[in-house]
Every structure is written in C-alpha cells, then in structure tokens.
Amino acid sequence: MAHAGISISLEEFSARLTAAVARHIGPPGTIFDLQRLTGGATKSTWSFDADVAGARNPFILQLASSHSPVPDPLAGITPHLTAEEDARVMIAAVRGGVPAPRVRAILGEPDGLDPGYITERIPGESLGARIARDDRFAKARSVMASQCGTILAAIHRLDPAELPFLTPQSAQQMLAAQYQIVDHYGFRLPALELGLRWAAENLPKNPRNTVIHGDFRNGNLIAGEEDGIRCILDWEIAGIGDAMYDLGWLCVKTWRFGGRNPVGGFGSREDLFAAYEAASGLSVDPAHVRFWEAFGCIRWAVICLQKGLRFTDATEPISIEQSAIGRRTEEPLWDFLNLIEDRA
C-alpha cells in the first residue's frame, strides 16, 4: 500500500498508528475501523477508532507527504502550512473559542509515519449539498449564517504573534499570485483577464489585516441538524490577510451547492454581517465584502484552471475527478460577471 509517498503494508501502517496513539494519547492504542476518507499525492485523511485506557475513541488522522513525487513549479504561491503548523493553528483556534477539531497528537519522527496529526472525530454532516438543500437541515440553515459571523469574528481575533509562521498576503499579492499561475500555463481567456483587471482596479483601500482561515466555506464545516455548525475544517491555508477575505469567500456561489441563499446556500448576508458586527464590535462594509466575493470567484476559476492543466506539467497523474474540475472554470467567471453587473 502506498500512502503519501511511503510504501508500507496496511498491517505495518496500522501497527505504527497503534504505537503512535499509545505514545501520544494513551495505551493500548488498538485500532478499529481504519478507513481512508480522502487521498491524494500530497496528503490523506483517515478515520479510525482507538482503544485508549479501555474506552473506544473516534479519531481522524491527517497525513502530509514528506516529499513530493514531482517538483511542483507553482509550489509556494498559495502558502500551505506544514502538518505541525496546521495543528498549531487549530490549537490556537480552539483556545480562542473557535469550533475546530481538537488536536490529540502531532506526529514526530519516532512514529515512523508521514508528518501529520491526530484529532478527535466530530459526528455530523460535511457534504455541502446536503447542508444546503436537505429538508432535515432547515432548522440548522436558519442559524448557520449568524454562526459563521460569530465564528469568523473569533478567528479574526486570534493573535498573529502566537502563529508567527503564518504568511501575510495583501490583496495585491494574492492577485499577483493569480497572474503567476495563469501565466505559468500561458492561458489566455478574455473572461478571466476581465476579472483579473477588475480586481486590480478595485483593490480595497483600508483592509484590516488579521489571521484568516483562507478556505472558510460550506464544504469545510461539520453541521448538525439541530445545532448547526459544530466544527470548522481545513485550516491548512490559513494566513494573515484582509479579514473580509473570509466573508467574501464564504459567499462565492459555488459554495452554495445549489442552495438558494447567498451564504453557503444556507443563509443571508444580512445575518452573516449582523452577527459578525455584534461579535467583533466592528462594522462590515458590504461593498468591501463584495470585492472579496468577486475576487473569490476569480480565484476559484484559477484553481479550476490549474486542476485542468496540471497534467501538462506532469506534476500529477491524470485523474477523472481533477480534470472534471478543470471544466468548471467558467462557472465562477459567469458568477463574477453577474455579481459585478448586479445580476447576481
């Protein structure tokens, strides 16, 4: 079995994981129901239960590859945290009152596994389409936009000094990164160029720079039918930037998963902004957030583009799922045009 670059048998992997649980969390660490949830060339997510002092505990294991199979020419354009940094952000988030997975172990060399960490496993729904559209989430939907506002205010209150490894990125730098990716592939699309120019001509004047999640959206959270948001996931591109980035990204149409409401398909901008204002004591300028929603459309279009063109670099083997995402580039470009023409 090859996982994230290291070839060991599933048996050996399980044995090392047992030892890691025993070492970091508590003995005996016996593993049950080990399942790979997601996997790629550079990282994988596993679900498992483990016996800790006689009680069966649910866990998640995140592993990052310690080496990339092929050098990625665009590595570093979007700052990715290491597994340890990712874990430290979540620890700081929990300390700051943000619902994030509780880190139970950060893996080290003696564990004989790739860099990674173990967190508790939170029950609930993580599929965006279900949260946005299933009848059984109607009650949750009615509170989730407000919950997002409160949670984001707490994230933006985190102290950057405690997380010195986070990379600051201004709007200008983020925009330059998009040009860099587009030019790497020599891709020339008028609709995309229009979006990039629009962003360049409308950069926000007075950003409030804070810790930002970077990928805060429906699809990266766990929700319950009765209680709404239980946990925010996927902290690995957290950074320092314009706080409104997170609110804008959350409103991008793709993350509504077919739901009718602008915030994640589940709620209104009014609820999001009101809760954010109440929790932060600051006022939200809807036009400022609209810039980041528009920029979010362009950024997602560039990500789709990248997934569709990466095979040309041979940085990844061809995959039906990734190449299908490549065909989604025009969706956010259409949404962008409607947004700036007030046809959204």
Next chain:
Amino acid sequence: MPEIKPAATILLEAAVKFLEEELAPTLPAGYFRFQTRVTINVLNTVRRELELRAAHAAAERERLSAMLGRAGEVEEMSAELAGRIRDGGISIDDPGLRTHVRQSLADTLAINNPKWVGR
C-alpha cells in the same frame, strides 16, 4: 470516405447509458459510485462539445472579428483580445466586450454544465 458509424455522439450516449442504468445502481454509496457519476458527467460534456462547439466557435469568430476589426482564427483573436484586456487597450466596462464575454461564457457553460446558467 463514408462517415464513421455510429457517430461519436452515439457512442458517448451508449457509454453513459451503460454507466448510469446498469453499473451505477449496483454500486453502494461511496468512492466508486461518486467517480462513476463524475465519469458520466464528463462523457456528457464531451458529447455536448461535439454537438455544439463548431457553431459556438463560428459565432465567436464573428464577434471577435467585429471587435478587433480584422479577420482571423478564433484562438489567436481571442488571445489578442485577452492581451488587450490585460494591458488596458480595451476598457473592462466596454459594452461590446461585456456582451462578447457573457456570450462566450454562456456557450462554454452550455457544454460544460448547462444547469449553471439560470441557477
């Protein structure tokens, strides 16, 4: 040489029919059912591309010709337009540009994901 039969679009329809009606229903929810759904969508996209692309390209070529004031091929004219947008040679608020971009996006979406327009 006579046309190849069945048409490529028919082959794609047949492939989708097999996956959707015979294979997918046997699969439990999870990785393989999801990937099968993705594959079905991709095959439908290719079929729509074969059916629609030529007409779209012809229309796009006419629009680009009108905007650039010259004849040419779709790819290179579109690349030139992209360059003009980037370097400010054309205003992003130009109504003709907006109409062209909107139509081009609508055409591409008709191939890649017809449900997205009007969502």
